[in-house]
């Protein structure tokens with residue numbers, strides 16, 4: 341997990357002893373650009389997925405070229421600028437997203453839900469798998485249930501496979517949980533627990549992640565920047581080498597409780613795709629514009645909900661897609677649909693409408709400040725992430741509890757916590773009150 | 781606005797109901813002839829009101845109007861559930877609500893909340909309590925208002 345990494349608790353996985361790295365890169369000279377190879381998962385429940393992040397074991401990380409830090413306009417993070425607080429429940433399934441096929445009467449139902457904190461990132465690849473399964477029934481038309489990011493991409497992939505598609509949904513995208521996310525490339529954020537997912541899931545995950553990553557390239561560089569890359573500055577007062585232990589929330593684990601108890605149970609796979617994901621680079625002290633001792637930078641892909649959502653929906657309509665607003669109450673409701681093949685993408689609502697008891701809600705919250713188009717970066721500092729997106733400055737505390745990925749697990753209080761939002765904004769505000777734009 | 785092009789199945793007749801003589805929410809229980817009539821008692825709805833305040837109002841609002849991310853329990857509620865029997869909405873509330881502690885309320889309490897919601901949607905109380913078992917509720921149609929007649933009229937109105 342990389343990048344703004346905010347949807348996971350991975351801000352702290354960046355385990356680099358800055359001095360080691362610096363020394364390492366001197367020693368390696370021009371060769372220091374090689375990406376650190378992951379070794380074992382790091383102790384203390386830290387994911388193995390800090391692709392590109394050199395480990396405390398002494399592996400080196402490249403230092404950013406001098407002069408590559410552009411002038412940075414400060415982020416105006418003040419509590420009195422909050423325009424919105426969004427709360428969302430991640431649809432987390434310990435065994436990974438549900439992608440199996442079920443027969444209900446004469447209908448073939450292909451499930452596509454339960455993407456945890458990775459739904460945006462994995463949507464295209466997951467849709468490709470679901471549509472592939474639907475195609476085996478040789479349909480001419482399919483129904484897609486749900487118009488979150490997973491439903492919408494499933495509908496588009498089905499159209500591109502030549503099918504007539506109707507989306508049946510309770511709500512359109514702006515009212516779904518999807519638009520209450522962070523919206524960064526976080527493909528293995530709370531996507532599964534290592535043990536219940538089993539070793540095979542890693543292969544499936546990799547297929548989804550690689551397919552999505554390539555799909556997104558088609559949406560880069562477009563007017564309105566539906567998808568773009570941002571520099572993310574990872575900032576710390578302490579050397580990155582200081583690891584953090586995540587506490588358990590109780591004895592046992594998922595197998596014994598039906599609930600994970602520790603961040604160490606969460607699966608991480610991003611090492612598998614490090615060959616195509618930009619690595620982090622260390623910022624040398626004399627280049628570091630931030631009022632902190634240690635800084636790194638990563639190029640991260642982000643999803644701008646407004647521009648991207650409208651674009652996907654207009655593509656869908658242009659290709660002849662139809663949307664029917666409808667709420668389903670039980671699987672037997674499917675009988676009334678004209679389509680014989682159905683791709684089911686209700687997200688967490690599958691818990692209620694499909695009685696899927698394996699889904700665990702994981703609460704998360706974001707605060708939004710007015711857009712600052714002149715800010716073209718994000719920062720991550722002290723468990724809070726700030727990210728400049730086209731629809732606003734997003735601020736998210738991602739580890740308020742100190743529990744890492746256990747933060748919010750089992751919490752389905754989908755209601756704004758103003759204090760939490762203000763604390764997060766204040767952390768970023770404090771950082772920038774000490775920031776003197778050197779080259780600004 | 782993304783939702784504009786969506787076909788809203790029931791908006792047509794709902795708005796028609798409103799046009800047609802403003803009795804959209806009048807207690808016209810269409811399913812009553814076919815299945816059991818909806819009945820709840822005033823006390824039951826009052827009890828439901830208190831439970832609603834404690835468990836539901838935090839998201840759906842004191843006046844049931846919902847919010848951007850929370851459905852309204854008026855108007856839209858009718859359009860979402862009409863055509864079903866009351867066991868469906870009861871079942872949904874029983875297992876999915878309140879969202880922060882799903883399934884935590886007793887059956888009688890959930891029935892009281894349904895009674896309260898019916899009252900707030902202008903369904904009049906009656907002599908009998910709304911039952912709290914799904915078998916009995918299955919025989920009661922979700923009260924749908926004006927239904928067919930309004931639809932017909934709407935097709936002739938401009």
Ligand SMILES: Cc1cc2nc3c(=O)[nH]c(=O)nc-3n(C[C@H](O)[C@H](O)[C@H](O)COP(=O)(O)OP(=O)(O)OC[C@H]3O[C@@H](n4cnc5c(N)ncnc54)[C@H](O)[C@@H]3O)c2cc1C
Nearest residue numbers: 428459460461486487488490510518522523524668687704
């Ligand atoms: C705080 C937070 C931050 C996140 N950050 C990221 C991130 O940075 N990157 C990332 O990749 N992921 C992120 N996620 C995860 C991502 O948001 C989810 O995985 C994703 O939104 C799931 O999408 P979905 O389409 O499956 O579900 P939803 O968005 O919930 O959509 C479900 C759809 O189904 C419809 N529906 C549901 N029930 C019914 C029914 N009974 N009848 C008819 N229609 C129905 C709904 O109306 C909706 O249209 C984050 C999540 C949270 C909470």
